[in-house]
Amino acid sequence: MTTTASRPAETLVRTPKVAARDVPPDAFIDPETGGPSSVARTLALPEGVQPYTYRWHVIIAIALIHLAAIPAFFPQFFSWTGVALIPIGVYFFGCLGINLCYHRLLTHRGFVVPKWIEHGFAMLALCNLQGTPASWVAAHRRHHQHADHEPDPHSPLVHFLWGHILWLFVSNPHVDTKEGIEKYCVDLMRDPVYKSMENNRAWLLLYPLSALIIMAAGFGLGYWMTGTTAGAWQLSLSWLFWGVLLRTVVVWHITWSVNSITHMFGYRNYETGEDSRNNWLVALLSGGEGWHNNHHADQRSAAHGHKWWEIDPTYLTILFLRKTGIARDLVQPRSWGQRKV
Numbered sequence: 001m002t003t004t005a006s007r008p009a010e011t012l013v014r015t016p017k018v019a020a021r022d023v024p025p026d027a028f029i030d031p032e033t034g035g036p037s038s039v040a041r042t043l044a045l046p047e048g049v050q051p052y053t054y055r056w057h058v059i060i061a062i063a064l065i066h067l068a069a070i071p072a073f074f075p076q077f078f079s080w081t082g083v084a085l086i087p088i089g090v091y092f093f094g095c096l097g098i099n100l101c102y103h104r105l106l107t108h109r110g111f112v113v114p115k116w117i118e119h120g121f122a123m124l125a126l127c128n129l130q131g132t133p134a135s136w137v138a139a140h141r142r143h144h145q146h147a148d149h150e151p152d153p154h155s156p157l158v159h160f161l162w163g164h165i166l167w168l169f170v171s172n173p174h175v176d177t178k179e180g181i182e183k184y185c186v187d188l189m190r191d192p193v194y195k196s197m198e199n200n201r202a203w204l205l206l207y208p209l210s211a212l213i214i215m216a217a218g219f220g221l222g223y224w225m226t227g228t229t230a231g232a233w234q235l236s237l238s239w240l241f242w243g244v245l246l247r248t249v250v251v252w253h254i255t256w257s258v259n260s261i262t263h264m265f266g267y268r269n270y271e272t273g274e275d276s277r278n279n280w281l282v283a284l285l286s287g288g289e290g291w292h293n294n295h296h297a298d299q300r301s302a303a304h305g306h307k308w309w310e311i312d313p314t315y316l317t318i319l320f321l322r323k324t325g326i327a328r329d330l331v332q333p334r335s336w337g338q339r340k341v
């Protein structure tokens with residue numbers, strides 16, 4: 001393990017914005033060492049991506065949900081219970097669905113849970129409209145394989161907005177085609193549940209279904225609190241705007257921040273050959289995913305916080321699952337000594 005802090009960006013030779021394949025291998029020279037620096041400072045679009053092959057269904061869905069969330073800020077739809085649904089929803093759907101299941105369990109196999117529980121967590125993840133398990137895992141595995149180098153599907157070294165959101169808007173045959181997914185997700189494709197999601201889109205119904213359940217709960221509580229149908233509808237709609245639509249937007253931007261911000265801003269515990277960073281703000285918002293340099297240094301580890309103060313709520317949840325006998329074979333950071341617990 002090394003604990004070298006990353007070198008300031010200005011010590012690295014800036015290179016013109018050209019595809020990595022067009023640049024001779026000695027073009028990236030670190031003046032401090034005279035050797036090659038870890039990454040180019042700017043990248044072209046990932047190889048295989050055609051700039052004008054838009055994924056309109058993704059662009060329209062993302063635009064519509066952002067617009068549909070705006071009424072959350074209208075006074076008639078405000079409620080404190082609605083506001084509370086943001087952190088609750090970020091934990092329930094984002095932390096348990098995306099971090100714990102899609103990322104640490106399905107992508108990196110950092111621990112093991114019974115299949116039916118794994119599928120249950122995947123259902124929570126699907127309620128974030130971030131795609132199927134296999135499509136998410138394919139993009140993320142390719143990211144790790146080529147992080148901050150040209151084939152990386154979402155390096156912010158192309159530019160910040162590319163890494164944050166724009167990479168979703170254009171087709172990348174390496175991760176969003178059947179062939180790409182089969183290449184990166186041989187393990188997931190053996191599971192009939194995940195395989196079926198690649199062939200039909202019934203999983204999309206989970207999102208409106210979750211919205212209906214949340215609205216029904218809001219309606220019930222609203223009626224109990226006010227005794228009127230008008231009060232019931234007010235809380236029901238408040239929970240729709242806050243607990244479903246705005247929460248979806250918030251979880252999206254948190255997930256996207258891990259791709260963009262934590263490859264640009266923060267400190268490094270490890271020299272990893274790319275630009276990953278530990279960013280406390282993203283870590284705080286995302287439930288531990290912001291300790292991204294640690295994660296790149298030790299990808300299989302279920303724990304992303306490696307120092308005692310790098311708080312990692314997702315790992316605390318996995319520890320809780322282990323305590324209750326649900327999770328086992330947790331992969332720990334190499335630096336902690338014992339690899340599996």
Ligand SMILES: [Zn+2]
Nearest residue numbers: 143147276292
């Ligand atoms: Zn990364």
Ligand SMILES: [Zn+2]
Nearest residue numbers: 107140144295
């Ligand atoms: Zn990862």
